[in-house]
Amino acid sequence: GAGVSQSPSNKVTEKGKDVELRCDPISGHTALYWYRQSLGQGLEFLIYFQGNSAPDKSGLPSDRFSAERTGGSVSTLTIQRTQQEDSAVYLCASSRDYNEKLFFGSGTQLSVL
Amino acid sequence: DQQVKQNSPSLSVQEGRISILNCDYTNSMFDYFLWYKKYPAEGPTFLISISSIKDKNEDGRFTVFLNKSAKHLSLHIVPSQPGDSAVYFCAASGDSNYQLIWGAGTKLIIKP
Numbered sequence: 207g208a209g210v211s212q213s214p215s216n217k218v219t220e221k222g223k224d225v226e227l228r229c230d231p232i233s234g235h236t237a238l239y240w241y242r243q244s245l246g247q248g249l250e251f252l253i254y255f256q257g258n259s260a261p262d263k264s265g266l267p268s269d270r271f272s273a274e275r276t277g278g279s280v281s282t283l284t285i286q287r288t289q290q291e292d293s294a295v296y297l298c299a300s301s302r303d304y305n306e307k308l309f310f311g312s313g314t315q316l317s318v319l
Numbered sequence: 320d321q322q323v324k325q326n327s328p329s330l331s332v333q334e335g336r337i338s339i340l341n342c343d344y345t346n347s348m349f350d351y352f353l354w355y356k357k358y359p360a361e362g363p364t365f366l367i368s369i370s371s372i373k374d375k376n377e378d379g380r381f382t383v384f385l386n387k388s389a390k391h392l393s394l395h396i397v398p399s400q401p402g403d404s405a406v407y408f409c410a411a412s413g414d415s416n417y418q419l420i421w422g423a424g425t426k427l428i429i430k431p
Contacts, residue, residue, distance in 0.1 A: 310363050
């Protein structure tokens, strides 16, 4: 596709379960970002991938959060043992390089009951 | 602490008039500023940016003004159109794009 694709668009889960969120960046984009937006807040940086370099994980809020990017393309964000405070919209973005404008997916609305 | 603040959660403007969205920041090391626009159920889309070496950048109906001494920037939309109704986010960075710091957004409503 032409844009950044995220799946699922909505996810409802029970507290304590694990969830996986997927992001397909724009083809050829070397940089990929995950952000989180909680209600009434700005976007919160989670993790950044650039090419084959080690990712910048400095924004991950706890060790329950992890992400990987396979083959420099698709990325999955995994949240283990979900908590209610994890409820938010999780946004993925990609760019051609680290200093170029970001293209966002539509996000995954995660609701933890 | 919020390094980028958008103090107005919402703003209502008559169609055809000027919309002015404001953003304040606290970190004097920020040197690159961006505005993104977000429609419901969609991701944010890039609108306009400005580097700290400039005090104004214009793109069609959209102009961003930067006042470094006041650590303030504003987005002007003129004339405002119904399609401009969206949430507008201000973001800032130091030396690398991936460390963008975002404001909480301002919901702009254009009244017909």
